[in-house]
Amino acid sequence: MLKVFSSVQINVILVFLSCPIVGLYCPTPLCVCAQLSGSVMTMYSADFGNVEVQGHIQFSINYIQRLREFHIFVAECGDLAAVEPKRGRSDPYVKSYLVPDKANLGKRKTSVKKKTLNPTFNEILRYRVRLEYLRTQTLILSVWHHDTFGRNSFLGEVDVDLSKWDFDHTQMNYLALKARATPTLAPSSGQGEMRVAIRFLPQIIHSKEGHNTGEIHIWVKECKNLPLIRATIDPYVKCFVLPDTSRKSRQKTRVLRRTVDPVFNHTMVYDGIRNVDLTEACVELTVWDRDRLASNLLGGLRLGAGTGRSYGAAVDWMDSSPYEVALWERMIASPNEWVEDVLPLRVLNSAKTAFM
Template identity: 45%
Template structure:
């Protein structure tokens, strides 16, 4: 299978149902410097889908996260409005957070139908990157809702094993040779180091119950030779230790908002095409790159956390164990 079909393996607990997402959400944002608090005024939703198609009912509520934080403490919710597809909330949700940290966050709204058995049905979501948001405007914004990006609607995700990765971003002032700006060298900008440590519990692609695997890396949006990196092949094991580092030069701090590291694991087949064993994507996960909507900026969960950690502590290794997507 190709990476085009790589779906996200992380999904919110809840019945994603087969609801065709419609409608949108109206809100405004403000930031109170003295209290170091972000205020989210959730005004209303309009023309939502029915959570219960049979009874033509929706009992919608709105949930927010400041991604990449999807912890329980990071969750905020409005009240549930009964039997309406045009709920009026006029509710204030609050996050105490330093303004300098907001630029690295994305505000996620998701709308859910709550039924009398306590089950939740997904009605749509929208994400708002906060790095370019004008908090002074206080203007009301209406944004259309969309479906879960790459989510497996059936919720049946195949377990493909894990990849253990350490990453470090070294700004240009810190890495050796940054001062010698020889022309024609990709020395400007910082350096991204990706230490591919090991994989665990890979799928057996060979008849003897093993795989001869390697990891391939691209720094998206570039999927060319200059961006491609590969580990050596580790033979006859489903728990390979690669212990190999990919280095990307000429990466500026602002690039980290727009690029995405795609790592894929393959079984080496000398006489035919290699078999895809799984992959991960590391980035800000907001579906955008340089102002364009892109489907590959879809990191979630631990992928997001690792990228965030690396950006937060330049010059230090950040490690994560990432579940491979199928």
């Protein structure tokens, strides 16, 4: 049976605990260390359709086991589109993302090369990340024109599925740039979205019987664009680690009044978690509107394996979406580290109701 630890309200301390990045390592003066940004939406707040995509990018990737670092060597680009057609030039640079991570590891970018359609970079972009976690990601390399006074212009991108990548292959890759058809963000269902971070700490408790158990930490950061089901809503978040729906398992955030964009920064801790439980249990997070007479369910999500089964029994609540499953798998692949995503809330029946 899962045991519940006391709820913890964490503010400043978790800001320091939440980042898995250990500083960047630069062995030679030739390498230009990547710049890191906490902004995810800058990936999408730019001009995408103003310039016709053309050209190519030349790069290689490598994983350095002794450093636990992922290296992207950006060599050059060629035959890029001209943002200033009359002068036949652009000011290009290359930016990298790991998706669906988006927020936790952030972006890296090269320096800007002025007035050229054939820039040579010879720069290394680095991520301090475990190989197991890296295999759950897709690398996006995008090329941009830097506009000092306006919006940067998108010049093309390539994507590499790292789950299928042979990391013994360190040769140069020469790929044609392609246009971006649609953003790679999770689709919205109209119920709003939640920014949440989770981590699993294995072997926190060593029992006399020799059974090691750990803890799951769930950090509910904020919600955005919650449905306004009445004139004003007073939202809060409720959590269970299924299949336990007892009052002992339930944890809640505080209620925030009159907002569709609540910032909770509330962490919930569950102990007594074994490694085997990670494929059988499911974290259910539901968002509620606290009304005078009753609470109304606004939406929710379930973080788990999404197999439809729990401890040998078929259950309808083990129904995690691909985005929810991806975050759960990233947590399992990165013990002791926070993993984070912005997930769309969806319509679901609270498992607490289903069990009654």
